[in-house]
Amino acid sequence: MAVVKVDKLARSVAEGPSLMTGAFPTKDWMEVPAVFKPGNYAYPTKPEKLEYLDSQQGISLPNARDWNPEEDDWKLPENWKDIIIQGIADRLDKFRSLKIFMDCCVRCGACADKCHFFLGTGDPKNMPVLRAELLRSVYRQNFTLAGKILGKLAGGREMTVGIVKEWFMYAYQCTECRRCSVFCPYGIDTAEITMMLRELLHLLGIGINWAMEPVANSNRTGNHMGLTPQAFKGNVDFLCEDIENLTGVKVNPTFNRKGAEVLFITPSADVFAEPGIFTCMGYLILFEAIGLDYTWSTYASEGGNFGLFTSNEVMKKLNAKMYAEAERLGVKWILGGECGHMWRVVHQYMETMNGPADFLEIPKSPMTGTVFENAASTKMVHISEFTADLIKHGKLNLDKSRNAHVKATFHDSCNPARAMGLLDEPRYIMDHVCDWVEMPENTIREKTYCCGSGTALNTDEIMELRMRSGLPRANAVKYVRDKHDVNTLACVCAIDRATLTTLCDYWVPPVQVAGISELVGNALVLEGEQRQELDEGLRTLV
Amino acid sequence: MELKEALEGHKKEIVSLWIERTLNSYKSPGFFKKESDSFANPVGVNIKDALSTIFDLLLANAEHPDYADPLDRIIRIRAVQTFTPAQAVAPLLELKWVIKQVFSTKKDAEPLLSELDTLDCDVDRIALMGFNLYMECREQIYRCRINEIKSGSHVITDSGCPSKLLQDKPTTLESN
Numbered sequence: 161m162a163v164v165k166v167d168k169l170a171r172s173v174a175e176g177p178s179l180m181t182g183a184f185p186t187k188d189w190m191e192v193p194a195v196f197k198p199g200n201y202a203y204p205t206k207p208e209k210l211e212y213l214d215s216q217q218g219i220s221l222p223n224a225r226d227w228n229p230e231e232d233d234w235k236l237p238e239n240w241k242d243i244i245i246q247g248i249a250d251r252l253d254k255f256r257s258l259k260i261f262m263d264c265c266v267r268c269g270a271c272a273d274k275c276h277f278f279l280g281t282g283d284p285k286n287m288p289v290l291r292a293e294l295l296r297s298v299y300r301q302n303f304t305l306a307g308k309i310l311g312k313l314a315g316g317r318e319m320t321v322g323i324v325k326e327w328f329m330y331a332y333q334c335t336e337c338r339r340c341s342v343f344c345p346y347g348i349d350t351a352e353i354t355m356m357l358r359e360l361l362h363l364l365g366i367g368i369n370w371a372m373e374p375v376a377n378s379n380r381t382g383n384h385m386g387l388t389p390q391a392f393k394g395n396v397d398f399l400c401e402d403i404e405n406l407t408g409v410k411v412n413p414t415f416n417r418k419g420a421e422v423l424f425i426t427p428s429a430d431v432f433a434e435p436g437i438f439t440c441m442g443y444l445i446l447f448e449a450i451g452l453d454y455t456w457s458t459y460a461s462e463g464g465n466f467g468l469f470t471s472n473e474v475m476k477k478l479n480a481k482m483y484a485e486a487e488r489l490g491v492k493w494i495l496g497g498e499c500g501h502m503w504r505v506v507h508q509y510m511e512t513m514n515g516p517a518d519f520l521e522i523p524k525s526p527m528t529g530t531v532f533e534n535a536a537s538t539k540m541v542h543i544s545e546f547t548a549d550l551i552k553h554g555k556l557n558l559d560k561s562r563n564a565h566v567k568a569t570f571h572d573s574c575n576p577a578r579a580m581g582l583l584d585e586p587r588y589i590m591d592h593v594c595d596w597v598e599m600p601e602n603t604i605r606e607k608t609y610c611c612g613s614g615t616a617l618n619t620d621e622i623m624e625l626r627m628r629s630g631l632p633r634a635n636a637v638k639y640v641r642d643k644h645d646v647n648t649l650a651c652v653c654a655i656d657r658a659t660l661t662t663l664c665d666y667w668v669p670p671v672q673v674a675g676i677s678e679l680v681g682n683a684l685v686l687e688g689e690q691r692q693e694l695d696e697g698l699r700t701l702v
Numbered sequence: 703m704e705l706k707e708a709l710e711g712h713k714k715e716i717v718s719l720w721i722e723r724t725l726n727s728y729k730s731p732g733f734f735k736k737e738s739d740s741f742a743n744p745v746g747v748n749i750k751d752a753l754s755t756i757f758d759l760l761l762a763n764a765e766h767p768d769y770a771d772p773l774d775r776i777i778r779i780r781a782v783q784t785f786t787p788a789q790a791v792a793p794l795l796e797l798k799w800v801i802k803q804v805f806s807t808k809k810d811a812e813p814l815l816s817e818l819d820t821l822d823c824d825v826d827r828i829a830l831m832g833f834n835l836y837m838e839c840r841e842q843i844y845r846c847r848i849n850e851i852k853s854g855s856h857v858i859t860d861s862g863c864p865s866k867l868l869q870d871k872p873t874t875l876e877s878n
Contacts, residue, residue: 200784273733279744281783282728433853600741620847627782627843635744658853662846666839667778 189284190297193322194329196229199624202332202368202617204229209376210365216379219473221372223365229328234321240364241319245302247363248295251356252303258356261348262299265292271340271350276610277333280628288340288350291330295357298323328366331357333625335614336469336501337574342606354615359471367470371616375466378478382461383428389415389458395431396456399441405702408690411448413456416489420455421526423486426497426543427463427654430675436657438698439498439675446547446677449684450527450555454495460485463499464654468509469615476513479505483517486539493523494540498675500614500653504579506538528553542576544652544676548585551592557685558592565696566648566679568596569640571633571660572608573653586652586676593683597644603636613659626659627666634667641668649673705821708811709761712804717757720800721750724776724793727785745779752776753793760824769831777832781839791836794829798822 210224227235237243252259267289273279277286284290293315300307301316310316317323336351344350361367374384381388387395393415404410414420426443430436447454460482467475486494496502510517520539523532530549532541550556570590576582583605590596603609612630640646649660649671657673664671682697694700709716725731725746734746752775759768773794780790801818805811 273737273742278730278733279742282730282734282745284730287730602739603741620850623843623847624782627846628779631744631779631782632741635748636741639741658850662850665846665849666782666842 189290190317192285194326196325196329198230199622201229201329202370202619202622205365205367205369205372209369209372210367213372213376213379213474216477218477219379219471221362221365221367221471221474223363225365227365229325234324234366236321236324236364240321240324243363244298244319244324244360247360248299248302251359252299255352255356257349257352261292261353262296262303264346265289265296265348266346268345270343270345271348274340274343275334276337276339276612276632277335277629280612280631281333283333285326285330286333288334291334292348292350292353294323294326294330295353295360324361324364324366327357328361331361332368332615332617333629335574335610335612335617335629337610337614338578339574339607339610342578355468355472358469362471368616368619370619371466371469374464374616375470375474375478378462378464378466378481379474382457382459382481384462384464384466385428385432387428387432387461389461392428392431392458392461393456396440396444399431399437399444402698403441403444406692406694406698406700407445407686409445409448409686409688411444413444413447414454415456415458417455418489419491420453420489421492422452422454422495423460423489423491423493424454424456424495424497425460425463425482425502427499427502428461429464429654429658430497431461433658435661435673435678435699436654436675438678438681439657440677441698442675442677442679442681443497443543445681445684445686446556449557449686450550453526455489455491457485457489463497463502465502465505466616468501468505472509472513475505475509479510480514483510483514483520486517487519492521493535494520495523495543495546496540497543498652498654498657498677500573500575500655502575503542503582504575506540507580510540511537525549527555542580542582542585542652544576544582544585544589547677547680548588551589556680558680558683559685560593560595560683562683562694563594563679563697566594566596566674566682567644567646568594568648568650568674568679569599569637569644569646570596570604571599571611571637571649571651571656572604572606573651573656574608574610574614576652577608578606582652586650589676589680590650593679594648594650596650597640597646599636599640603632609633609636611653611656611659611663613663614655618655618659623662627663630659630663631667633660634663637664637671638668641671647671648679650676650679652676705814705817706761708805708808708814709801709821712808712811713757713761716797716800716804717754719804720753720757720793720797723796723800724749724753727789727793748775748779749793756794756828757797760821760828766827766831769828770835773828773832773835777835778839781836782843787833787836791829791832794832795825797825 207224210221213219214221223237225235271289272287275288297317298319306314307316331354334354336354338351340350377386400411430440465478467478517539522536523541528549535541609632613626660673725734737743740747752772755772
């Protein structure tokens with residue numbers, strides 16, 4: 161066997177054509193097909209999940225089948241093109257916003273470099289303007305006079321199977337975080353364009369399992385995990401035992417209790433998965449400390465609403481469950497936990513879809529008397545608004561030194577920040593419970609970078625995709641870790657808590673992720689407590 | 703002219719060509735090259751800084767551990783992008799081509815072309831370190847996947863409906 165000499169090998173690499181040239185762009189973007197290979201797409205929906213959902217009242221999710229994105233034949237229904245064009249027509253008719261967004265973009269490019277997917281990949285189709293163009297070109301071709309006459313010259317494109325594939329690729333490389341919308345001079349909500357793309361794909365039975373199975377579970381048992389009422393209560397009881405072991409205080413939450421003043425709803429991940437469970441312990445401790453008259457529901461046991469990432473019908477139905485349960489239990493108002501997209505649904509769609517919730521009262525804190533006029537329509541208050549108000553009125557006994565092990569920074573979770581303007585309340589709370597610093601200005605508040613794994617992209621088969629799209633966020637965390645020894649990334653979103661943990665593990669170890677309520681729970685001094693030395697707060701193993 | 707002197711003298715041109723070629727490996731590199739705010743452009747700025755640092759370390763005859771940080775800044779990014787393993791680490795080897803390219807156009811440096819063997823070996827060693835790092839990153843990705851699966855979230859997709867399971871096992875229901 162010939163021995164390859166190192167210097168010869170090196171020379172062939174150095175003098176031959178570059179290994180990198182394979183990645184050079186050689187064609188116009190419209191000519192570059194989407195190629196699916198392991199790691200760049202999330203698994204399609206299992207047919208039985210889709211069949212179940214399609215059988216449900218108020219939901220239409222047809223064309224369930226086994227199909228594989230890597231194969232040429234996606235087994236589309238015969239009249240797929242008619243379905244898509246009619247689907248666009250229906251939506252243009254139903255949603256005025258879509259019509260405006262299709263027409264008003266002047267391709268100024270302000271959004272182009274604001275997307276974390278573009279920043280992490282350099283793929284031009286991840287520029288929000290171009291991602292929208294994937295749909296807009298088909299719209300022009302079929303729904304504008306210029307497009308009908310001039311076709312490609314007017315930026316139109318004939319609908320093809322290749323475009324269906326392209327939509328699937330790029331509608332699932334957008335987390336609907338809306339950072340690009342902040343920079344759009346016309347205020348185009350690019351997330352809504354992604355939502356439309358996903359709806360259109362669902363007409364052909366094309367979707368991802370990580371979205372649809374949680375949707376099916378939520379519809380069936382009330383939460384993403386498909387936890388039964390018994391399992392849900394059992395998990396909360398476990399956390400209560402942990403709290404008693406740590407603090408000596410017994411907390412006694414109630415479930416499905418009619419006549420409670422407040423219904424508390426949080427993402428189910430808080431109840432069962434680390435590090436969300438520590439946030440959940442924080443809620444339980446806080447409610448015990450103030451003696452809140454509240455109940456959990458084992459039916460509306462999910463704050464998350466993957467319907468937002470699926471279709472407006474599903475979003476409406478899942479959102480309605482929370483309000484139906486509030487009405488059934490006869491509570492006065494709803495307190496919501498640290499969830500991300502739940503708050504977008506509640507703040508921006510609930511009123512239109514299921515409102516007004518006249519059977520509830522405008523939320524009023526029983527401890528401080530503060531009336532939350534901002535929630536007059538939705539009757540739902542964010543836990544950080546509620547906690548910040550308690551702190552402002554001196555209702556909490558907080559010992560900041562109990563978070564001495566924490567040097568935090570705050571990640572504005574996209575939806576609470578951009579969709580409901582929750583910017584200062586978490587910061588106000590952190591000022592009172594721990595030592596913390598801000599990340600650079602262009603990565604926080606309205607301009608916050610997404611975790612890279614929202615909109616049901618938090619599945620492990622696309623780990624590389626998640627890591628590259630999360631790079632802009634991680635890069636800013638790295639800066640404060642190196643400069644200020646930050647060891648904790650605080651946030652107010654369950655998907656963040658799960659996915660930023662992995663993101664930090666890859667890019668910025670050993671930074672941990674914590675919910676704001678966990679930090680509150682760490683610092684709260686409880687009446688009658690017999691607290692052990694908790695070097696790591698509620699995470700301490702005793 | 704000494705080799706080191708020539709490398710220092712033409713540093714600006716070498717490094718900028720090296721960066722240019724590396725960033726050209728992206729489909730739409732204009733923004734990566736242009737934007738200098740590291741928080742607005744983490745890929746471009748990290749790669750620019752890392753390549754410049756690696757070149758400085760080469761000039762300073764630095765010890766191998768010193769390369770770890772800049773190599774990590776570039777390879778950790780490319781390990782999760784859509785490159786083949788070879789494409790991911792290729793920029794490190796490209797330095798040899800870049801130096802030869804620059805030297806061949808300079809009268810003062812051209813005679814040094816035959817003396818580049820030692821430098822080539824240094825570059826090879828850096829590339830091999832980069833390959834180790836690339837594999838570490840890939841293994842870490844797989845560990846991340848396993849950790850997520852172990853953390854329990856897989857029950858969403860990989861298990862049956864719990865209420866159905868409970869129907870199959872009535873005793874479990876009672877024990878709750």
